[in-house]
Amino acid sequence: MNLINRKYTRLEKNLLLIVTIIVAGSLLYLLVQILGKFPENRDEAGLRKKFEKFAEVVQNHDDAYFYDNILSKSEKKVSREQFLIDASKRAGQQQGTVKTIQTADKITIDGDVGYVLVDGINCKDVACDQKTEWHVYRKWVYEDNVWHITITNDHPYCIRDNPYPMPPEFSRALSLIKQRLTQKYGTGKYWNDSLINCVEIQYSNLGNDTEGLFTFDSNNSSPEKLSILVDRSFQAKDDILTAYLLDHEMDHVNNYYLKYFNNMKISCYDDEIYAFESQLVFIGSLNSGELDSLVSRIYLMNTNDPTLSSIKLMANDFSGNAISRCGRNASTCYTNTMNDQISNMVMSSPYYQKQCSTR
Numbered sequence: 001m002n003l004i005n006r007k008y009t010r011l012e013k014n015l016l017l018i019v020t021i022i023v024a025g026s027l028l029y030l031l032v033q034i035l036g037k038f039p040e041n042r043d044e045a046g047l048r049k050k051f052e053k054f055a056e057v058v059q060n061h062d063d064a065y066f067y068d069n070i071l072s073k074s075e076k077k078v079s080r081e082q083f084l085i086d087a088s089k090r091a092g093q094q095q096g097t098v099k100t101i102q103t104a105d106k107i108t109i110d111g112d113v114g115y116v117l118v119d120g121i122n123c124k125d126v127a128c129d130q131k132t133e134w135h136v137y138r139k140w141v142y143e144d145n146v147w148h149i150t151i152t153n154d155h156p157y158c159i160r161d162n163p164y165p166m167p168p169e170f171s172r173a174l175s176l177i178k179q180r181l182t183q184k185y186g187t188g189k190y191w192n193d194s195l196i197n198c199v200e201i202q203y204s205n206l207g208n209d210t211e212g213l214f215t216f217d218s219n220n221s222s223p224e225k226l227s228i229l230v231d232r233s234f235q236a237k238d239d240i241l242t243a244y245l246l247d248h249e250m251d252h253v254n255n256y257y258l259k260y261f262n263n264m265k266i267s268c269y270d271d272e273i274y275a276f277e278s279q280l281v282f283i284g285s286l287n288s289g290e291l292d293s294l295v296s297r298i299y300l301m302n303t304n305d306p307t308l309s310s311i312k313l314m315a316n317d318f319s320g321n322a323i324s325r326c327g328r329n330a331s332t333c334y335t336n337t338m339n340d341q342i343s344n345m346v347m348s349s350p351y352y353q354k355q356c357s358t359r
């Protein structure tokens with residue numbers, strides 16, 4: 001029988017069309033599957049590309065694509081169906097945000113783990129005139145030749161594992177602060193350990209009554225590298241005084257992270273007031289030998305060292321005023337009186353007035 005010249009019936013033609021559609025569709029599906037699982041580069045460029053896809057998927061609320069192609073295996077704790085239901089519920093609760101824009105700032109890769117520092121914007125209107133900006137580190141893992149995101153509530157401030165090189169006296173001072181604060185108050189008064197890994201502490205000739213300096217320089221600083229400068233006069237001081245100074249500067253570092261990652265509003269004056277209050281808490285945690293050392297230097301040696309003068313002013317003069325007003329027992333009256341005095345000291349200081357006039 002000659003098939004070529006054979007006339008097809010209408011039914012056969014329709015069947016042929018259906019078979020063709022099914023075969024072509026299956027091939028296309030296979031192609032998408034294969035291309036979709038195409039290995040992604042395990043480097044910064046590869047993760048950046050995947051992140052851009054992620055940002056697009058989030059903006060379009062394409063939750064199914066997110067579950068299938070972006071979410072890490074270890075994060076798939078609920079079924080696909082449940083995930084989609086939960087995601088649409090979450091979207092319904094996101095009131096006031098019309099659009100979320102996420103861009104990758106810095107990308108850090110360590111083996112199979114990658115961190116993307118995200119610059120995020122929540123737009124309150126379509127033109128994005130009203131917006132809130134936020135930052136977060138998003139953690140990715142490279143598994144089965146593809147980058148996958150992990151969703152965790154544990155958003156780190158600092159992703160470095162080790163500190164920058166620093167003179168040993170700074171390491172000792174930081175260690176002393178941690179030891180005394182945790183001995184006295186538990187972990188509540190001590191900043192997160194990892195912060196130290198993102199701070200570079202160096203000596204500098206600061207002069208002009210400046211003993212230490214934490215500044216965010218947009219050219220050289222990033223959440224991964226924050227700079228504290230300590231005046232060289234501290235090379236002749238002991239670990240207690242160095243710790244007293246570093247406690248102040250580390251409190252600024254902690255506040256920087258709270259502002260950057262947690263969107264907390266902390267004014268320039270409050271930043272200083274909190275740093276002084278933190279120093280006072282540190283002095284209160286010292287052991288009796290260390291306190292004796294401070295007391296003998298302040299009263300017997302009649303020193304004019306500015307660090308000792310600062311300790312005397314707050315721990316002796318301010319505290320004396322608070323005790324005479326409120327009594328010796330710890331009370332709200334005592335705390336408020338101390339805070340008022342520290343606040344007055346900062347607000348009336350020409351040094352801080354100048355510093356805070358531009359911030």
Ligand SMILES: [Zn+2]
Pocket residue numbers: 248252271272275
């Ligand atoms: Zn300060």
